[in-house]
Amino acid sequence: MNDVTEDAAGPAAGLPRDRNATAARILKAASELLAENGFQNFGVNAVARRAGCDKQLIYRYFGGMDGLVDAIGVQLAGWVEERMPENGGSGFLLTYGDLVERLLLLFMEALRDDPLMKKIIVWEISENSPQVRRLSEARSKSLALWIDRVRGRMQPPKGVDPFALNALLIGAVQHIVLAGEAAKRFAGVELESAKDWDRIAQAVKRLVRGVYP
Amino acid sequence: MNDVTEDAAGPAAGLPRDRNATAARILKAASELLAENGFQNFGVNAVARRAGCDKQLIYRYFGGMDGLVDAIGVQLAGWVEERMPENGGSGFLLTYGDLVERLLLLFMEALRDDPLMKKIIVWEISENSPQVRRLSEARSKSLALWIDRVRGRMQPPKGVDPFALNALLIGAVQHIVLAGEAAKRFAGVELESAKDWDRIAQAVKRLVRGVYP
DNA sequence: TCCGTTTGTCACTGTATGGTGACATAAATC
DNA sequence: GATTTATGTCACCATACAGTGACAAACGGA
Missing domain, CATH: 1.10.10.60 (Homeodomain-like)
Known part of the structure; x- marks a missing residue:
């Protein structure tokens, strides 16, 4: 040893x-x-x-x-920038729906491949200590900045509440990834093979297209 | 004492x-x-x-x-029946979309009002021990049965994947409720007052109506 | 009444944790 | 080379935990 x-x-x-x-x-x-x-x-x-x-x-x-956890948070500050392409994954993002769809799918993949981030999100919803709160703030700030940057001048459609909708969509992705990590299935849907996750990705697209046509 | x-x-x-x-x-x-x-x-x-x-x-x-946790699971077996009305909340459920919308909103309310169930769901996604697996199986079985029962002969629309979509929708509701419990906000959206939750409910409706018109 | 069983309590082991003070040794400074 | 500082190690404290064997008291049947 x-x-x-x-x-x-x-x-x-x-x-x-x-x-x-x-x-x-x-x-x-x-x-x-x-x-x-x-x-x-x-x-x-x-x-x-x-x-x-x-x-x-x-x-x-x-x-x-406490300080050690803070240091982890500092390390994590660049998480979004490091694994999300700056232009949103590829060109041809014509509508707000295109953007949200691409972002969600990218986010889902990145999260699936990152055990640390998964564990941190679970930690976030498990307790509300100052420790974990600081940890999550760093991440969500960086995420918000990145979204603003990549959105450019694109505007969400009128007549809807994009913040609430996006919160739900992000929550859906996070929860299904976390549930898949823990139990390999959720609500009767298998979450193991690449095919399973492809199925989920299709459903995410459907969901996005339903509210941002 | x-x-x-x-x-x-x-x-x-x-x-x-x-x-x-x-x-x-x-x-x-x-x-x-x-x-x-x-x-x-x-x-x-x-x-x-x-x-x-x-x-x-x-x-x-x-x-x-282990046995004690199992006993809690037995207690929980009737959770769905106890707090979800048998007919789906009220009459006039004409379409599959009506049904899913009503179910999701009922589920969201019931979950928000039940600290124990919230903690158990967090537990479920936090670890994958046999203990917690048995705990969750009881619940999801009872939920599936209830859904089957309340659905009756209503059929989801063709050309979509209702299982994947519903898994995402349920995940969205669960995650936002849990996140609200822990941090009073999620993805920049406040989750505290009744008004906040009403806003979320509206967004849930939008989401459902987008995929099940 | 006596005796066996059930119900409840206590004391103890071994192990793990978070935290701290005292110490040894390497590195840097004078 | 001598002294001071930085770096690393160790031993120890109080506390908490899961688990177990032995014991006391209540209960129930004969």
Whole structure:
């Protein structure tokens, strides 16, 4: 375990002492732990064990778990930019409906491929501690900015409430992705194979086209 | 605390010994605890504390936490029947769209008013233990039966995938209710006052009418 | 009345957690 | 080279948890 060739090995294995490096190792360990196990059993001891260092360092370098979670949030600030193409995925976005459809499907795929983000969203709806609230604020701010940017001058149709509608649509996508992660099915619909998810994608399109024709 | 007039007081306070009564007290304590605090800190000690008895009785009468959770699931089996009117809320359900709209709005209200069910759904998407799986199966079975019953001979329109669409719609409602519970807002939309929820209800209608005209 | 069973309580083990103070050692500064 | 600081480790505290064996008291039947 504490071999010199071990990735996560700290100075105990003879490596040089480097605050930044170990702080980064702790942050990485925390992110991975959260992505794999969720927010349960997510604590100082587990993170320190995984990072291969003493938990004391978590208190010293991050001021405890709160600070560490904040650091994860900072890492996550660029989540949207990193995995959503700037132009909305491809050209030819003529209508508001085109835009929302493309965004939702992109978001669904990105979320499906990101265990950490899935776990964080579950955490968000599981409790309302200041910790997780700060975590979610960073993400939703960045998302809102990105949407504004990619929307350009496109305007939603009159006579509808695009904010409420989009909230429901995003909620639908998030919930079905999370449910699929946990149970491989939801409301009688299988959520496992690529085909299953294609079916969901088609339904999302239908839903969007129904309200933004 | 252990006064004779205390509701949850057990035989320590002089009450007669009664297995059924204390088992019921334990079950009640567990349900309340789950409804108030969620599945975190939900364990033998906490339940026994709240029920005012020794945790040993939980092992004896329920075989441990697993059995206790199963018992909660049994209690929950009739959830749908108990709070959803048999005829779909009122007459005049002419189309499949009428039906889905009414069902979704009823479901949303019922869910909003039921802390226990909210916590259980969060639990369902948080982990995939056999415990919580059995818990959710009971509920979804009863829901499916009820839907079949209330649907009667009404048929969904051709050319769409009602299962996938309904899964998304149910997911949307569940997610927005859960998010509202946790954070009082979601995707930039306030979720606090009756007016806020009315706005969401309108959007749900729009969404349904878009796919089931 | 006596005796076995049921119901409830207590005390204990082992394990995990969050958190802190004391210490050793490497690195940097003088 | 000597001293001060940064970095990392360790041992320990109080607390909480799940689970178990032993015991006390109430109950019920003979």
